[in-house]
Amino acid sequence: MITLEHFKQLAAYNRWANARLYAAALDLSELSYRLHTGVYFGSLHGTLNYLLLTDRLWLKRLTGEGDYPNDLNAILYEDRIELTKSRIAEDNRIVEVTGKYDETALRALHSYRTTSGMPQSQILADILLHLFNHQTHHRGQAHACLSILTGGEPPPLDLLAFQKGGAAPNLEKLIASKSAEDGRVNSSKEISGVHRGAATRASR
DSSP states (O other): OHHHHHHHHHHHHHHHHHHHHHHHHHTSSSSHHOOOSSBBBBSSSHHHHHHHHHHHHHHHHHHHOOOOOOOOOSSSSHHHHHHHHHHHHHHHHHHHHHHHHEEEEEEHHEEETTTOEEEEEEEHHHHHHHHHHHHHHHHHHHHHHHHHSSOOOOOOOOOOHHTTTTOOHHHHHHHHHHHHHHHHHHHHHHHHHHHHHHHHHHHH
C-alpha cells in the first residue's frame, strides 16, 4: 500500500527531476527551445508550459487556491526565465501541500470540479497518484525534445538516480547567471550599435 512517505518522496523527486530538466532547457538556444519537434504540445516550450498549467490546475482542485487558465493549450509564460521561476515556486508548493496530508486524509474522498464544471469525487491518494504519474508522462516528452534538439543524451531523470542521491542543479543560481549573461549580450549589442551609428555619421 502506498503511504504518505511515498507521496512525499514523489513530491521531492518531481522537484529534483524538474530542476535537471529545466537546467538543460535553459542551456538551449532560443531557436532550439521553441523549435517544433513533433511532440504533442509542439515544442519543449509548449510542453513545459502545459505541465506547469496542469500542476496548477490540480493544486487548485486540491487546495481551492491559485489560478489557472481554462484553456489547456494556453502558454502561461513566453519568457523561459519567468517560466522557470514559476516552476520553482510550484514545485515547492507541491512539496508543501503533500507534506500537510496524513494517512487518514489520503484514504478519504476529495471533491472537486472538472474544467467543464462537472462535480467529481475521488480518493485523495488516487488523485495524487495521477498527479505524479501525469508529471512523469509529460516530463518524458520534454526529455525526448532535449534528445532530439541536442542529438545527445539528456540528464537522466530516473527515480532510482534520485533515490541514490544524484545531484540537482540550483535553478535560482542558473537563472541569475543567465540573466546576467543576457544583460551583457544586450549591452554589447547596444554599444556596437552606437559605434556603427557613429561610424556611419563620420563617413557622411
